[in-house]
Each structure stands twice: as structure tokens, then as C-alpha cells.
Amino acid sequence: MKILVINAGSSSLKYQLYDMKDESVLASGRVERIGMDSSIVTHEPADKPEVRDVQEILDHVTAVKRVIDLLVSPQHGVIGAMTDIDAVGHRVVHGGETFKESVLVNAEVKLEIRNLFDLAPLHNPAHMMGINAVEANLPGVPQAVVFDTAFHQTMPDVAYLYPIPKVLYRRHKIRRYGFHGTSHNYVSEQAAKVLEQPLESLKMITCHIGNGASCTAILGGKSVDTSMGLTPLEGLMMGTRSGDLDPAIVPFTMNKEDLTLSEVNSMLNKHSGLLAISGVSSDMREIVEGMEDGDKNSKLAFDMYTYRLRKYIGSYAAAMNGVDTLVFTAGVGENSVALRKAVCDGLTFLGLRLDDELNAQRSKQARVISAPGSAVRVLVVPTNEELIIARDTYRLSAAAAETAAGE
Numbered sequence: 252m253k254i255l256v257i258n259a260g261s262s263s264l265k266y267q268l269y270d271m272k273d274e275s276v277l278a279s280g281r282v283e284r285i286g287m288d289s290s291i292v293t294h295e296p297a298d299k300p301e302v303r304d305v306q307e308i309l310d311h312v313t314a315v316k317r318v319i320d321l322l323v324s325p326q327h328g329v330i331g332a333m334t335d336i337d338a339v340g341h342r343v344v345h346g347g348e349t350f351k352e353s354v355l356v357n358a359e360v361k362l363e364i365r366n367l368f369d370l371a372p373l374h375n376p377a378h379m380m381g382i383n384a385v386e387a388n389l390p391g392v393p394q395a396v397v398f399d400t401a402f403h404q405t406m407p408d409v410a411y412l413y414p415i416p417k418v419l420y421r422r423h424k425i426r427r428y429g430f431h432g433t434s435h436n437y438v439s440e441q442a443a444k445v446l447e448q449p450l451e452s453l454k455m456i457t458c459h460i461g462n463g464a465s466c467t468a469i470l471g472g473k474s475v476d477t478s479m480g481l482t483p484l485e486g487l488m489m490g491t492r493s494g495d496l497d498p499a500i501v502p503f504t505m506n507k508e509d510l511t512l513s514e515v516n517s518m519l520n521k522h523s524g525l526l527a528i529s530g531v532s533s534d535m536r537e538i539v540e541g542m543e544d545g546d547k548n549s550k551l552a553f554d555m556y557t558y559r560l561r562k563y564i565g566s567y568a569a570a571m572n573g574v575d576t577l578v579f580t581a582g583v584g585e586n587s588v589a590l591r592k593a594v595c596d597g598l599t600f601l602g603l604r605l606d607d608e609l610n611a612q613r614s615k616q617a618r619v620i621s622a623p624g625s626a627v628r629v630l631v632v633p634t635n636e637e638l639i640i641a642r643d644t645y646r647l648s649a650a651a652a653e654t655a656a657g658e
């Protein structure tokens with residue numbers, strides 16, 4: 252069974268084709284700058300050279316068509332025909348309170364994702380374009396949706412409610428939802444496997460630190476609190492997002508700088524975080540390089556980023572009345588030795604001891620990096636959101652096929 256996994260953004264579409272026989276990736280790639288004058292297509296087949304071309308791709312339907320053409324192309328392809336694609340799985344960022352787990356797409360599901368556009372205006376409309384584009388190009392092929400929010404639906408009301416008039420929750424469902432759930436869920440299970448302990452027995456904090464970043468308190472395998480909120484803007488300082496701030500800054504800035512709501516929104520989402528403080532980049536690699544070259548603003552950006560993450564870890568230790576496992580994942584969490592050291596060296600009050608040598612080792616494997624005897628085991632676990640999407644899609648589409656065969 253071959254499963255195509257799609258992560259559609261407003262101007263990009265990332266994909267991976269899995270062979271579920273052995274969960275191998277046959278090809279992966281991305282289409283960037285959709286709708287702009289020169290779109291960039293990068294296609295990486297597992298056993299053939301990478302293809303990269305620039306062409307006009309005006310919408311998501313054309314982007315999906317281009318991806319399928321590449322997958323079946325005699326020169327760059329990895330499958331014989333598009334009918335070899337058995338099912339398609341999509342990442343959907345916002346599932347609101349409706350979706351507590353992955354589901355197959357039908358008219359009702361599409362309507363509900365559409366109803367959530369308001370809560371994730373940057374993400375959900377793009378996902379819907381991806382779903383419709385697959386429908387147009389691969390009619391009749393089952394599609395599944397896997398939600399970033401689903402894993403966090405176990406949070407108790409003390410964690411998910413905001414202390415604002417309750418009518419706002421009743422009328423508009425304003426509450427904490429949390430994101431990156433697929434990743435937090437996956438790395439928590441992997442960490443328990445590495446430790447050879449039941450997940451149910453652990454008090455764990457998982458830090459998904461990529462472009463977007465969030466931190467989750469996982470008690471007995473269930474998400475009990477997470478740093479992102481109604482939208483993926485709350486919580487940690489990120490590459491270009493501010494994370495937590497005094498909400499009064501919004502009206503104050505609008506007034507003083509004569510900005511519109513959408514301008515402030517854009518400032519907080521796209522022009523804040525590491526980028527704003529360093530004045531250099533939103534990319535942690537460049538921040539660390541800047542810091543090593545003696546750039547004061549890069550150092551300040553790094554210090555603020557790690558300080559805020561450390562405070563979250565401390566607060567989640569308090570939320571669970573303890574922590575025994577701390578996990579780093581995603582682009583920065585998996586790769587930045589400096590970030591992990593800066594965060595962990597300030598957590599010795601928890602009895603946490605990092606092993607500097609283990610921390611500095613480069614590896615693609617899930618592994619422990621704390622010293623023997625550390626009261627908190629620290630792990631680096633590479634995330635794999637696409638694999639989880641492929642597995643859920645496989646499970647749901649196989650079950651539906653079985654039911655249909657039995658009828």
C-alpha cells in the first residue's frame with residue numbers, strides 16, 4: 252500500500268510518498284512559492300538524483316498535479332501510475348474541539364474544517380486547498396486528516412480555559428487548543444521506548460523546537476498542558492513569532508504606531524521572535540554563528556529564547572508536581588547542542604545533570620543525553636510527523652476498505 256502524505260501551507264506544499272510494506276519513503280519534496288511568479292519544485296526520489304525546477308504554479312491543484320507527474324515520470328518517478336497511490340493523508344493544524352483523532356475525509360469533515368478557518372486563518376484554508384486539489388487530481392482515492400490539536404484534547408479545563416468572560420468560550424470556542432500534537436505524541440512514545448519504561452508511569456516534558464516551537468506537559472502519556480494556545484502564536488519565543496507577551500501591547504502599539512489589526516498580527520507572527528531581537532535571522536544556526544562571532548544582539552536573542560524555554564519547563568514541572576523526563580525534538584531541539592546546554596544548565600535545581608559529551612554527539616537516533624544518576628532523564632528524539640500521518644491514513648483507509656468489502 253502506498254500512501255502520499257501532504258502538508259499544505261498557504262504558498263507551499265510538502266509531500267512524502269510511503270510504501271507501508273516497510274514504512275520506507277519512496278520520494279519526498281516540496282513546491283514553494285505557489286501563486287507567485289516563479290514557483291520552486293524540489294523532488295527527491297529515494298534512489299535517483301534530486302530534481303529542482305522553477306516554473307509558474309498558480310494554485311494548489313496545479314501543484315498536486317505537478318507532484319503526481321513527478322512521482323510517475325519515467326525519468327524521476329518512483330511508481331508506475333497514479334493509481335498506485337492508495338490513499339492520501341493530510342496534516343491539518345486546527346481540529347478545534349470536534350476532532351479528537353484522525354478521520355477519513357467526507358463532506359461533513361470538510362465542512363467542519365471550513366468552520367475552523369477563523370481559528371487558524373493561516374493554516375486551515377491552505378489545508379482545504381490541498382484536500383480539494385487531491386480530490387481533483389485523484390478522484391475516488393481515500394483521504395485522511397491528522398490534526399495538530401488532537402493529542403491536546405485531553406487537557407483539563409484548568410489548563411485549556413483562559414481567565415476571560417466565559418461567554419467567549421461558549422460563543423466562539425476561545426480556549427487553548429495547542430499544536431504540534433502529532434510530534435509531541437510521537438516523541439513521548441519513542442522516549443518511553445528508549446527508557447524501557449511504560450509511558451503511563453512517566454512525568455514528561457516534550458519541547459518541539461523548530462520554526463514554530465511549543466512545549467507540552469505529558470502526564471502518564473496524556474497531554475495536560477501545552478504552550479501554544481488558541482493559535483500557534485502563544486507560548487515560547489520562536490523564529491519569527493513573539494510567543495507570550497502582555498496582551499495590552501496590542502492596543503497600545505496599534506495606537507502609538509497607527510497600525511491596523513492585521514499589521515499588528517503580522518508583526519507578532521512574522522517580524523518578532525529571534526528575527527526581531529537579533530536583527531540578523533530567524534534561523535537558530537545563524538544566531539549561534541552570530542553569537543560565536545561576538546554579535547551582542549544574536550547573544551541577546553539566544554539568551555531570551557533559552558530563558559523563556561527554561562521558564563516553561565519549570566512551570567510544567569510545577570504543573571505535574573515533578574518531572575522525570577525531558578525531551579528535545581524538531582529542527583532546533585534535535586540539532587542545537589548550544590540550546591540544549593543553555594536550557595539544561597539552568598535546571599540543576601531539578602536534579603537534572605546533562606552529560607556534555609553525550610549532548611555534543613551527532614546522531615539521528617533517539618538517545619539519552621543526561622548523566623547517569625540525573626533525576627531527570629534528558630533525551631533527544633527525532634520527530635517524524637509524516638510517518639504518523641502515513642500510519643493513521645493507512646489504518647483508517649484499510650479499515651474502511653475492509654468494511655466496504657464486508658458489505
Ligand SMILES: Nc1ncnc2c1ncn2[C@@H]1O[C@H](COP(=O)(O)OP(=O)(O)O)[C@@H](O)[C@H]1O
Nearest residue numbers: 460461462463533534535536581582583586587
Ligand atoms: N544544526 C542546527 N543548529 C541549530 N538550529 C538548527 C540546526 N539545523 C536546523 N536548525 C533550526 O531548525 C529550524 C527548522 O526546524 P523545523 O523543525 O524543520 O521547522 P518547521 O518544520 O517548522 O519548518 C530552522 O529554522 C533552524 O533554525
Ligand SMILES: CC(=O)OP(=O)(O)O
Nearest residue numbers: 344430431462463483
Ligand atoms: C502549528 C505550527 O506552528 O506549525 P509550524 O511549526 O509548522 O509552523
Ligand SMILES: [Mg+2]
Nearest residue numbers: 461462463581
Ligand atoms: Mg515542523
